[in-house]
Amino acid sequence: MLIVFLGPPGAGKGTQAERLAAELGIPHLSTGEMLRQEMQRKTELGERAAAYIHSGHLVPDDLMVDMVTQWLAGGMARNGAILDGFPRTVPQAESLEEALRERGQQVDCVIRLTADRDELRRRLLQRGRLDDNREAIEKRLEVYARQTRPLIDFYHDRGLLEQVDGMGTPEEVFERIQAAIRRRQAMQRP
Ligand code: ATP
Numbered sequence: 334m335l336i337v338f339l340g341p342p343g344a345g346k347g348t349q350a351e352r353l354a355a356e357l358g359i360p361h362l363s364t365g366e367m368l369r370q371e372m373q374r375k376t377e378l379g380e381r382a383a384a385y386i387h388s389g390h391l392v393p394d395d396l397m398v399d400m401v402t403q404w405l406a407g408g409m410a411r412n413g414a415i416l417d418g419f420p421r422t423v424p425q426a427e428s429l430e431e432a433l434r435e436r437g438q439q440v441d442c443v444i445r446l447t448a449d450r451d452e453l454r455r456r457l458l459q460r461g462r463l464d465d466n467r468e469a470i471e472k473r474l475e476v477y478a479r480q481t482r483p484l485i486d487f488y489h490d491r492g493l494l495e496q497v498d499g500m501g502t503p504e505e506v507f508e509r510i511q512a513a514i515r516r517r518q519a520m521q522r523p
Pocket residue numbers: 340341342343344345346347348364365366368385386387389390391392393397417418419420421425473
């Protein structure tokens with residue numbers, strides 16, 4: 334299964350995607366993690382991405398699409414994968430569709446994780462990563478609403494959306510996600 338995690342910053346995508354990947358035995362691609370590694374290694378991509386990330390903006394689509402299509406070309410996702418943090422814009426989703434089509438694959442399920450705004454702010458401030466300062470957090474929430482939220486309709490229209498309540502303990506949320514995946518699997522092979 335190729336599964337996309339969608340949701341605002343702080344929704345818990347990273348935590349849950351990692352757990353689900355281990356459970357299903359498929360790789361987990363976090364574009365945020367990958368970018369942070371590039372920044373640490375001071376690669377050209379890392380240097381180009383840093384200013385966007387620290388101010389709460391999105392890294393330009395062409396850079397992200399290159400990064401993810403290269404990862405897909407490595408063959409890691411042959412038997413499924415979890416994409417966490419990508420796509421984040423409609424053009425990214427369209428490019429992903431195209432790249433997967435070329436490989437005879439498609440997105441099978443989109444897990445939309447929700448949480449209320451106060452809880453998102455609380456979690457991000459508590460985490461305290463470099464891009465988790467108050468100003469960048471507000472920017473990221475705003476950027477999510479403007480650029481990423483349209484993906485909810487995009488995937489809803491394709492019949493791929495599973496909505497999961499991201500409030501509660503990580504264990505509670507994970508159980509909801511597993512139930513959503515089971516629903517999908519039952520739909521795929523009736
Ligand atoms: P969560 O807390 O739910 O895991 P997050 O807010 O930590 O989400 P990351 O996915 O770790 O977000 O991404 C951190 C930053 O990396 C983003 O704010 C953005 O600048 C950049 N980034 C990551 N993925 C993308 C993408 N697909 N397109 C553009 N920029 C991206």
